[in-house]
Amino acid sequence: MVPSQKYQRNGLVQMSLSSLFENPERLNRWIDIAQSSFLPLLKGALLYSLTIAIASFFIGLIIAVLTALARLSGIKPLIAFARFYVSIIRGTPLLVQLFIIFYGLPSIGLMIDPIPSAIIGFSLSVGAYSSEVVRAAILSIHKGQWEAAYSMGMTYWQALRRVVLPQAARVSIPPLSNSFISLVKDTSLASVVLVPEMFRKAQEVVAATYEPLLVYAEAALIYWVICFILSIIQDRIENKLDRYV
């Protein structure tokens, strides 16, 4: 039994590979599927993957700055809270966090829709990881900058907003851009909480056509093109901000 099964499997692989090139019908089917799935996939990418990534990133950045400031505040309970938050988020898988938010919280009466669930999960994740970047960036700003701001009568918040954060932002752009690009790819995890983003669309197309290689490769290609464009934008921003350094 065993040798013949193996033989059969090889035979199947051979058949499908050769059939693709020898059988124009199969090739046409691939082209059809690729064409008809492209727009839904792109729509999923732009409408959901990218939008959720952008929304989560901005909320996450606000959380990151607040967490970094808490860590730097010198106030013990604030420091402990910030550390606890970062530790929990970094120490547990994002996939598990999304499951807890979407499938777990309803059991204590907290029903959150798929998209808000995804945004909450991703924002908390960005907030924790980026808080360390922001903290390091704030610490990298020379003490004299604070003193110059204070010496003209600025308060802590004025010095932070006008003098320190703009400079810290410049320092953190390369690592934060990397986080953003990672986040765009991580949005594929939102498929498990039923967000109709690109990867879930791809799964639906596969279920209907049974062409996983073609459809998942197509999704991968779209992710790659988006990330490629994002890295070009990153370069532009870095060049622009470098002008005065």
Place this chain on the structure above:
Amino acid sequence: MITITDVHKQFNTLHVLKGISLSVEKGKVVVIIGPSGSGKTTLLRCLNALEVPTSGSVQIGDVKLDFSKKVERTSIPKLRKQTGMVFQNYNLFPHMTAVENVMEGPVTVKKVDKEKARAKAAALLTKVGLGDKLDHYPAQLSGGQQQRVGIARALAMDPQVMLFDEPTSALDPELVGEVLKVMKELAQEGMTMIVVTHEMGFAREVADEVIFMDQGVIVERDTPSHLFAKPREERTRQFLQHLK
């Protein structure tokens, strides 16, 4: 105008200022000299509470802070608004142009209208000889030019007193003159100035009074002609000899 009374500053076990009392009248230029570690920079920084004194009081104009009691958080910016500080390393804001650096205090702290602040900043930069560099970033300026922007930035807040913390120490020798020239002009206009410096020529020429500090105390204070020609204290004499 400026009165400080029995100011002490301790960093853990290090006693940097050991009871400094000093008063400076309006329009006077006081130069503080002394070896490194004598506490002269700390004293200057206590005047605008960049270092908070451990005890003692500081009064500038009509703002008085007694550091022996608990000082209200809001009163420290009030004291700082009376002073303009010029730093050894300039500490210009690198993400702002020269004119934006000078406008920043008036706009953010005093809520002055932007256009008015810009006009005033431009006038101040012209006064320090940088009227053609308004839109340059600090990185595009020489050290001497940056320090002159630093002076204009401090002046923009209309301070009662200007504090200079070794303003020429980080400069290449050929750039020292342009900064001292601006400081001399300020002194001639009647600005009250307290200057920590190693430029004895400046002290001789411009100061109304020279203070020699060592090990956290004021050893001697006198007019420059007296202090440099015939110091009363042995330690002052030793220090001045080392300079030659």
